[in-house]
Amino acid sequence: MRGSRTPHMLGGATSAAMVSAATHTFESLFRGKPVILAPMEDVSDAVFRKLCREHGAGLCVTEFVNAEGLLRGCKTAARKISLAPDDSPTAIQIYGANPERLAEAAVVAAAANPAFVDINCGCWVPKIAGRGAGAGWLRDPLKMVEMAKLIVATISLPVTIKTRIGYGPESEMPIVDLARRLQDVGVRALTIHCRTAQMGHTGAADWAWAQKAKAVVDIPVIVNGDIKSAEDAKKALEQTGCDGVMIGRAAIDHPWLFEECRSLLDRGTHLLPPSAAQRLALCRQHLIANVAERSEPHGVRVTRRHLTGYLRGLNGASAIRKRLLFCDSLAGCLEILDQEEQRLAA
Numbered sequence: 603m604r605g606s607r608t609p610h611m612l613g614g615a616t617s618a619a620m621v622s623a624a625t626h627t628f629e630s631l632f633r634g635k636p637v638i639l640a641p642m643e644d645v646s647d648a649v650f651r652k653l654c655r656e657h658g659a660g661l662c663v664t665e666f667v668n669a670e671g672l673l674r675g676c677k678t679a680a681r682k683i684s685l686a687p688d689d690s691p692t693a694i695q696i697y698g699a700n701p702e703r704l705a706e707a708a709v710v711a712a713a714a715n716p717a718f719v720d721i722n723c724g725c726w727v728p729k730i731a732g733r734g735a736g737a738g739w740l741r742d743p744l745k746m747v748e749m750a751k752l753i754v755a756t757i758s759l760p761v762t763i764k765t766r767i768g769y770g771p772e773s774e775m776p777i778v779d780l781a782r783r784l785q786d787v788g789v790r791a792l793t794i795h796c797r798t799a800q801m802g803h804t805g806a807a808d809w810a811w812a813q814k815a816k817a818v819v820d821i822p823v824i825v826n827g828d829i830k831s832a833e834d835a836k837k838a839l840e841q842t843g844c845d846g847v848m849i850g851r852a853a854i855d856h857p858w859l860f861e862e863c864r865s866l867l868d869r870g871t872h873l874l875p876p877s878a879a880q881r882l883a884l885c886r887q888h889l890i891a892n893v894a895e896r897s898e899p900h901g902v903r904v905t906r907r908h909l910t911g912y913l914r915g916l917n918g919a920s921a922i923r924k925r926l927l928f929c930d931s932l933a934g935c936l937e938i939l940d941q942e943e944q945r946l947a948a
Contacts, residue, residue, distance in 0.1 A: 634660070634868075637859075638661045638662070638824060639662040640853070641666055646664060648684070657859075660691075662692045663692065664716075666696075667697070668697060672710050684714065696720075696721060697735045699734035701753075718759055726802050743780045750787055750788075755788075760791070767794065767795075767808070778818055782818050792819070792822070793826055793848055806828060809838050810841075810842075812838075813843060813844075816842055825844040829849050831852075832867075833866070835849075854907060855911020858876050878916050878943075881914075886939050902930055925938050926939075
């Protein structure tokens with residue numbers, strides 16, 4: 603069964619997910635098995651979080667925030683933790699290799715009033731993991747647990763962890779025992795990207811590890827990795843018994859995925875694909891919002907990473923994208939989109 607898709611406007615109708623964070627208890631965030639926007643560097647910013655929330659994301663996580671940058675008062679770090687009143691529920695994710703500095707940064711992050719503070723123990727990028735931050739913590743799970751214990755004791759907000767199933771090609775991944783230990787020191791939820799750190803984005807995510815971890819803890823467990831469709835979300839939840847799914851790279855090209863997941867999970871219906879008009883409208887909305895946030899030409903340029911997905915399936919999509927890639931002004935991009943909308947409607 604397929605259902606119609608309701609048009610969304612960036613900054614349009616208020617949804618239940620946009621209520622102040624103060625109205626949410628931590629437990630309520632995971633009722634109904636939310637579909638969550640993953641933390642992605644230079645992607646999961648305030649503009650994209652708002653767009654995804656209006657398309658069905660039940661919970662969002664900020665970009666990665668460097669603990670050292672946050673403590674130094676770095677403008678980029680300060681921007682990342684700045685949450686508008688309607689940017690809710692949103693968690694702030696921080697990363698670093700020093701437990702004491704992470705705890706200090708968690709205090710700063712908590713003062714921004716997020717839904718909770720998440721610790722990045724899953725970033726596999728060598729310049730992060732190689733320095734002991736992100737997935738680097740998985741090289742010594744016991745130290746990771748001690749770090750989490752310190753942060754839990756330092757702030758009153760809930761502390762969560764996003765991690766991978768292990769660092770390398772271990773025959774038995776540490777995630778199951780690690781999940782128990784993290785729960786024991788007060789971590790309130792766990793997101794598991796079901797690949798090892800050394801796999802990066804290669805190979806298939808093995809959701810069975812999320813199922814095994816969920817079976818030994820009482821805290822919410824979120825399954826992450828290879829959630830590319832509503833069918834994937836449904837299958838992952840059914841197979842693992844987890845409390846939600848987290849979507850990362852697939853959302854960059856297709857933020858409609860959140861409402862597609864919710865439709866299938868809540869009503870058992872598949873939404874019709876977004877129309878050409880809706881695809882062009884999303885390009886327009888995202889461009890306008892990014893320029894308002896970042897000014898020209900940067901606001902125009904940062905939107906380009908989304909264009910391939912937004913325009914997918916349109917007649918002449920490659921030509922439209924090429925024109926947009928060579929235009930640095932908002933007015934010029936909007937004129938191109940208007941022309942294409944008229945052409946497609948003719």
